[in-house]
Amino acid sequence: MTSLKAACSQCNLRELCLPYGLSETEIAQIDQLVGARRKVKRGHHLYRAGDPFEAIYAIKMGFFKTDILLEDGRDQVTGFQMAGEILGMDGIGTDIHTCNSIALEDSEICIIPFVQLEQLSREVQALQRHFHQVMSREIVRDHGVMMLLGTMRAEERLAAFLLNLSQRFTARGYSPQEFHLRMTREEIGSYLGLKLETVSRAFSRFQDEGLISVHQKHIRILEAAGLKRLLNHQPP
Amino acid sequence: MTSLKAACSQCNLRELCLPYGLSETEIAQIDQLVGARRKVKRGHHLYRAGDPFEAIYAIKMGFFKTDILLEDGRDQVTGFQMAGEILGMDGIGTDIHTCNSIALEDSEICIIPFVQLEQLSREVQALQRHFHQVMSREIVRDHGVMMLLGTMRAEERLAAFLLNLSQRFTARGYSPQEFHLRMTREEIGSYLGLKLETVSRAFSRFQDEGLISVHQKHIRILEAAGLKRLLNHQPP
DNA sequence: CAAGCCGTTTGATCTGGGTCAATATCGACC
DNA sequence: GGTCGATATTGACCCAGATCAAACGGCTTG
Incomplete structure (x- = not known):
């Protein structure tokens, strides 16, 4: 110490x-x-x-x-x-x-x-x-x-999580679009009340839809608006 | 006022x-x-x-x-x-x-x-x-x-909720076993991240198992130990 | 550079709780 | 005391996400 x-x-x-x-x-x-x-x-x-x-x-x-x-x-x-x-x-x-x-x-x-x-x-x-x-x-x-945890579905939770991280990194002078996650999928899942597989699948889906690019812990947000849209949309 | x-x-x-x-x-x-x-x-x-x-x-x-x-x-x-x-x-x-x-x-x-x-x-x-x-x-x-919200199943959540209420009523000089809920099933559900039907079913199941008796908003806890047991048990 | 070990991705299947719907019960107000 | 709207219970069915399982990628370490 x-x-x-x-x-x-x-x-x-x-x-x-x-x-x-x-x-x-x-x-x-x-x-x-x-x-x-x-x-x-x-x-x-x-x-x-x-x-x-x-x-x-x-x-x-x-x-x-x-x-x-x-x-x-x-x-x-x-x-x-x-x-x-x-x-x-x-x-x-x-x-x-x-x-x-x-x-x-x-x-x-x-x-x-x-x-x-x-x-x-x-x-x-x-x-x-x-x-x-x-x-x-x-x-x-x-x-x-x-x-x-009480009202959102898996993808909304992850979108909210990414936007929150992005916003906090920005406040510290880092890029809003690009950052690397310090935590594992399991830790993200634990925080969001999801299993790590669900987190991983949601990342993949976001990537398929062109909202983000993910390589391991490296995240690039390609379309923040798309993530925000997920949040304000009522579940079916 | x-x-x-x-x-x-x-x-x-x-x-x-x-x-x-x-x-x-x-x-x-x-x-x-x-x-x-x-x-x-x-x-x-x-x-x-x-x-x-x-x-x-x-x-x-x-x-x-x-x-x-x-x-x-x-x-x-x-x-x-x-x-x-x-x-x-x-x-x-x-x-x-x-x-x-x-x-x-x-x-x-x-x-x-x-x-x-x-x-x-x-x-x-x-x-x-x-x-x-x-x-x-x-x-x-x-x-x-x-x-x-992140880790418990429906029945655990409700058990935790009832025990918490009971404990707080007790601290105020009311009976630990018997009280009446001031909130609706929907409000309980919203707090616990469940739908009102799930709350209602869980109440019924607790009653069937002899843990509590429920009549509308009136609750009597018959076996607090049984509720506590639900909490410390890992989900399957 | 091979061997292991995490951490991650992806697929197949299962299930708890959500959804939809019908009925029951209660309390407030004429 | 009867009507009505809000609240509660119960049943039938369905689906998002959990679970189980396999394979893959990227590290560290000898």
Whole structure:
């Protein structure tokens, strides 16, 4: 575990991340707060369900998934997180993490000790506000996933998933059309409530229809409008 | 709209609600904060998707559902809320509510203006802490629903739903075995990602197996252990 | 570069829950 | 107390996606 001192003030993600909307002087205060950086190798846990909760984490670079494991062995991926996004808020409620957070590629995160975050957000109103917004957005995102799992058919789910990834990559300065998936078909399936074969078939069908091109984990979106059309169309 | 002054200090829900864990003097401060009570008649909205966000709401008495409506007409119930629970946190992220909140029976809520809540929680650490816990628990609850929608079969979903309701009624001093559902089969189905016929059939099957007795909206749990067994069993 | 091992694709078949339809029951309102 | 619309139950049939199975491609590793 390497630990460089983090510095939000130097970070090009600050407009996507926790410091969003803060003034220069306020960001300087956050620099104090953010403890250290930590590297997490691909496949390693950032935290596990059951771990005591001490901090939330901002992704400096890399890609994560969170999942929940039931006693009977079934598991569910609850989210994929990329640079600038916040991990660990599941632990605040009970002081114990309730899911696992696993790096899908070699990653680096900033540790934000929670006691100090609360302390500072009692002093810096804009920070308090923004932290509440981050939590609320997580709730709204989860509602979106519930919608997806509860009402959409397989192809709609995958289309929604691809468009969501595309949009998030775009916000980070990458191409909206072209990206490579960090997760396996099985992980996508778990997130979308589908089996990996169904995910694979849906990819193939999208490709046949000329909406995307797929080669393994490499995705190119050829016709975003076609994917969007899938979403707003009622199932038969 | 009737508006009585609320008084957390007098409220028998305070140990379930926002004031949880606060001292007498701190609760007195909350009394200042909580604006007014408001009655919401059965079938009426507390707020709608698109409404500007101004306050969160604590349910004083009654029963609510939240739902999301897609442009194409599909909708999904995202939750059912009962006395002592908090509504409206979906609006914090964007300053606009993202779902509808509808009373399923004549209800009464306490209005907690959000600006003032943030103000006071900058001063009262225990309040800040608890509010963060409430939000985090909402996230964890949503993960549970994702798990349910993503990995469970129809009967498991319904069993989980009944046990969850039972547990929440118990926490409010009602019978764990006997309660009446405030929502229709269709609303249960929407929440659980099932059609109303499937919900109805699952109820009938539970009744045939002697696990519960159902008469319309009246439920009596006869063998909670049997329902729990359904949950921890892997699907074939 | 051969051997293995994942991860992925594709085909064939099966099934849980959706769909469609008919009937039953309840509660609200004249 | 009778009518009507909303809610619930039950049956018959069907299909999207699961399951089972086989083969393939791209890596890592010796």
